[in-house]
Ligand code: ATP
């Protein structure tokens with residue numbers, strides 16, 4: 001559906017539920033200063049949407065007719081950021097209020113707005129609120145809260161979509177996805193997070209346009225993908241990405257067939273992430289990278305082992321290859337991929353429990369993350385790891401003396417009968433630790 005024939009609705013303060021008392025005091029300061037200086041001053045986007053449905057906004061965005069330099073002049077604590085899309089950040093300690101000048105419909109002097117192959121690579125043409133609304137993504141993200149009279153301004157029937165829980169792109173959906181393919185991920189994130197349905201015309205192009213995700217700069221795609229998986233609704237996000245055939249575009253090396261061990265592992269990890277976020281516990285992108293690329297790393301390492309390579313080297317090389325190939329699509333900063341690699345490498349050390357080795361592993365800075373990863377593998381059905389998982393669960397809850405005893409008794413056991421972990425073949429080469437076939 002197109003939104004051309006929409007009528008402007010101004011909903012007075014008495015007829016909506018957005019209360020000033022729920023707005024961050026810093027955002028109110030910025031809104032009031034802009035207003036006093038004679039500019040149009042409005043909250044816009046996700047914060048208006050969230051406040052209207054009783055959620056706590058993640059951040060506060062302000063839209064105004066003041067130009068970036070004018071905004072800069074009003075706030076000492078502000079700076080201009082972005083070239084593709086110039087905006088002003090006003091900072092108050094750790095809180096950043098984003099102030100954006102209304103985008104216009106014109107083309108400017110030819111340099112201010114640039115479309116490259118249908119993709120909007122720069123948009124710095126300024127205009128009015130009526131024009132600005134067309135540049136926003138979804139109708140529910142295009143509501144303005146005007147601080148002057150506390151009314152909500154609705155050009156696109158966003159209030160109705162908000163009431164019905166519908167995500168609808170403004171304008172022609174295919175064109176809007178082509179302009180900025182990240183909108184395909186935004187629709188998934190909002191649908192999962194808000195529990196909203198996706199309007200049929202907005203959903204329809206998704207499956208065909210998935211490959212456009214590769215047009216997004218890999219560094220930006222990393223940010224977008226992390227927002228998806230750290231939204232607190234990662235399990236639902238995964239279902240939706242798969243449903244619209246977008247997951248395979250993002251992670252072409254990670255195929256998780258129905259009913260496979262690999263799939264159970266990934267879904268469990270997503271559920272676990274959601275639970276941690278709900279409990280206010282930290283979640284690191286490194287863990288998400290480790291989880292999403294484990295299957296291809298393991299598979300490739302096992303191929304190398306079959307060709308006679310030593311296990312540690314096989315895993316190290318496989319990890320490098322997969323991380324490199326995946327980074328061409330989603331560029332994970334090195335500090336995260338390094339930790340993902342450590343989590344994988346530590347998986348190889350868990351079965352080796354003899355004496356000092358085990359005690360050293362307990363002290364490893366990544367022990368906890370690697371242990372959580374191991375337990376996910378156990379819980380998703382890698383039965384050969386059951387006993388190993390239980391052993392590590394027990395030992396970490398003991399005091400140092402008891403830990404030493406437990407590690408020594410593991411030594412005795414393994415020096416008596418040849419243990420799985422320390423077994424060597426005739427050439428002195430270590431056997432693969434996990435003789436399970438790759439989860440498939
Ligand atoms: P969140 O809850 O994640 O903050 P949000 O809707 O506020 O959601 P932001 O990324 O903070 O998202 O952007 C603020 C607003 O800017 C959006 O609501 C939307 O109106 C507009 N916007 C952001 N990104 C885009 C985009 N890629 N295309 C069009 N409009 C966008």
Ligand code: MG
Nearest residue numbers: 046047059061
């Ligand atoms: Mg926001």
